[in-house]
Amino acid sequence: MMESRRRKFGLVVGVVVVLLVAIGVWFFLFAAKPKPKPPVTGEPVAAVAVKLQDVPVYIDALGTVTPTRSVTVVSQVSGILSTVEFKEGQHVRSGQVIARIDDRTLKAQLAQAKGVLAHDQAVLSNAQRDLARFRELIKIGSTSQQILDTQASLVQQQQGTVASDLGSAQNLEVQVGYCTITSPINGVVGLRLVDPGNYVTSASTTGIAVITQLDPATVVFSVPEDDLGTINQSMSRGAVTVLAYDRNKNALLATGSLLALDNQVDVSTGTIKVKAQFDGSGNKLFPNQFVNARLEADILKQTPVVPTMAIQHGSKGDFVLVVVGDKASLRIIKAGPSMGDVTAILDNGLKATDQVITEGADKLDDGSPVKVVAQ
Template sequence: MKRSRIALVIVVLVLLAGGWALYHGLSKPKAKPPSLGDPVTAVAVKLMDVPVYIDALGTVTPTRSVTVVSQVSGILASVEFKEGQRVSKGQVVARIDDRALKAQLAQAKGVLAHDQAVLVNAQRDLARFRQLIKVGSVSQQTLDTQAATVQEQLGTVAADDGAVQNLQVLVSYCTIASPVEGIVGLRLVDPGNFVAAGSTTGIAVITQMNPATVVFAVPEDDLGAIDQAMAKGPVDVLAYDRNKHNLLASGTLLALDNQVDTTTGTVRVKGQFNDAGNALFPNQFVNARLKADTLQQVAVVPTLAIQHGSKGDFVFVVQGSKASLRPIKSGPASGDLTAVLENGVKVGEQVITEGADKLDDGSPVKVVSQ
């Protein structure tokens, strides 16, 4: 009995010792495996030609915008266009009631015919007097008076002819033709209304859409670059939408203004777009890009790889299994790539594009994709 109690005590002590060892074994922290580096994505540096653009907000301006006005006063008889219609140069767009003017023209022609007949009769009398004076049948005074009568009648006929021509012009003004090829705007006067000659309101506005032009302002500091570009040949100008996503039209630089705006320090520039079609609309705001230069075969990196710090821009370059911080001077961008100036990186080096926000100079990294 005494021995069984001793054996029981020994068993209990063994169980307690095992439990204590097990408890402390589970609670002891396990050793971490050595770090393999943060996973990152890297892209190789490459060479390419990078265009240098000057960006500015521009306004589409039509080549010509003409207000169609009547040159004679009268009732607007008809409007021969549809709003928004494309018309050609010389196409009839409106007519003024010309009946009164045609009546005046007929009267003027009658007066002209009468005075021409009087002139012919006076010229015949002058011819007879010149023959009669040779035989003494008429006096010199009579001959001179008849000669003056002929000259007077010549003046009357000339005045009559001028009146006829003037009325013919006025009658022609009753048929109003488009002075340009373009798009007709909304009708400003309805048929049946009286229109006055030279009215500033007009009947409609016709806008010449092709070629379209875009006017924008560039900083005066860019004038040197623009002059150098113009010296090499035509300068490309691109027109994008407000979001700078969609290219609307491609054109060329047409002209620079002749002075700097002292209040803004900018110079107005005009680009011409010959094949814009309906992509550019008058008074539309667009983002203009003027191609000032092209950097030949420069190192480029993804724009995502460029970090910005207090001391300037930098990238992380993969060197072995570590990230090396490399200061750079960023240049112009082309799509998703940015040029690196002054040899900040070398062709073929791997720059980190994803995962760089957690890195320091010398951090261990593991490239998971390229």
Template sequence: MNTSRRHTFIWALSALVVLAIAWALYAHWPAMAHKDRPLGMGGRAEPVAAVAVVPQDVPVYIDALGTVTPTQSVTVITQVDGILASVDFKEGQQVRKGQVIARIDDRALKAQLAQAKGVLAHDQAVLSNAQRDLARYRELIKAGSISQQTLDTQISTVAQQLGTVAADQGSVQNLEVQLSYCTITSPVDGIVGLRQVDPGNYVTTASTSAIAVITQMKPATVVFAVPEDYLGAINQARAAGAVSVLAYDRNKQNLLGSGQLLALDNQVDTSTGTIKVKAQFNDAEHVLFPNQFVNARLKAQTLDQVPVVPTRAIQHGSQGDFVFVVAGSKASLRNVKSGPSVGDVTAILDASVKPGEQVITEGADKLDNGSAIKVVAQ
């Protein structure tokens, strides 16, 4: 029994030794094969594409999501009670300041105005008679025909009648103003929205329903918020001159308009750490609509003649960004400090690459520092 167990143990030990030798040969074989390879991954010169580094002016933009706001937005409501007689605009129509957009039945107010004018004419006649009596009393007092009390009473009568006439004139003016409210005109140049009240409805000053909403979109404005960290850069740009702002669509593909920075808010929003910025667009009234979301790009500065490389040439590693530079027949790895991008190129902010050098744009994923390369496309 002991002999059988001993033979089994020997066989098991032998099998383990064989497996260990086989594993060691398997693990050691790639290293031996790699040791015999020449420089360059794969044992041959890797074909790559390269592009020359060039100097270029690179604008530095601050991007933010903005909202289009009209220059003015006016909610037109009635200032008198009455029947809406007519609506004199088409929905979405461009209207001018002073243009009639609606009328309210004014017959009742016209009747009240006529009555007020009649009262005014009556009181003016009474005043005129009292003034003539006062003139006669002033002559009679000199002859001693009337007493001083009679003269004083007539002076007071004229003053009272003057007050009555002034009140009548105020009533007439008030009714004339009320009558003018029956013809509703546009207070601004702009685009009128959808009709909200139809003719024939009784409208009152207490009603919350507007007859129309008119928005002035020339010039259009865009409001967006930027982090407070950019305040210094924005103020420096403003001190240097006009600051340009671009408005793109939601996908950042189509340029909707070019404008200028108009104003900064007077305080930072402490809950978000941002400050509101307003930009003005003079010639974008037909592409920018109120409450539309746009991508705003504020030009903070311009980097003058800095080296730029294609963005696809920049690789990202644990030690930061790097590029491969063509050094003869080999690839040289250079750590770079990437800056802002414009189009399909990115600015390099340090002296790691120089204009005229070639950076590899295709095939870099197969390279290492010192890999043999062959430039097949430029």
């Protein structure tokens, strides 16, 4: 029994020793070696290369469309408005008949004036023949000088009467012509202000209709007096482009050019009025319409531009993050005018070979590891 127990004990001890040796070998081969560190991966970002292009410098202002000419058509004679020969909103040409006034009374007066003129012309002709006969008789002594002088004065009086009659007839002809009202300009007729059958007078200021010339249209807007020098320099180089946008600055309505500057600055607002002309604008610019005017004051030649979304704002000013190798580098910049989705950089902090980070920059600092995953 004792020998059997000794054998079992020896067997147990041997198994334990083998297990301890196996554990020691495993620990030496595997557990004692340090685990390798995982490779460092950068923050995924999207980057865009810096571009060089011409960037226009605009001066924005709120403007009002003003017609080139706006005429209120009034009657120059008094009478019944017999017909109105236009449709509201119609395009009319210069000289086109738009209304007629009853002219029968004036035509009767004209006929009477022409009759008086014919009578006085006959009297003048007879007096001139008598004067010619008296001049012949004075040569042979058959009449006196007094009679000849009296006849000469009579002829002059009759000439004055004929001239007066002729003026009266011509005046009535003009009055009759006024009964046919024509358009003085090319434009669009507004709403009718007087209906046919009404009695109109030359003293009325309401008029029959208002005709507005829409093309070319002009826009008047105010700019700060600080921009006056820049605008004058642009005008000295040639025509200055002006763009007219709608209220939301989304739709471009028309493209024109700077026409004139006002001759003085408004001291109460510190601004100066500017007028621009838009040829061929059609119905896109309507009188008294409010538009957003953009005056192209200058052009920055071959200036670095970056997407506007890449520019961030900090306590030290505007900055962008540039990809340098596999890290992000912070660059302080001076942002200039914007054009669409890009913004010009006015200083020399960026080159055309640089790549600026547009997405993922909110998680980065100067020197942070990055990995460009999208261009």
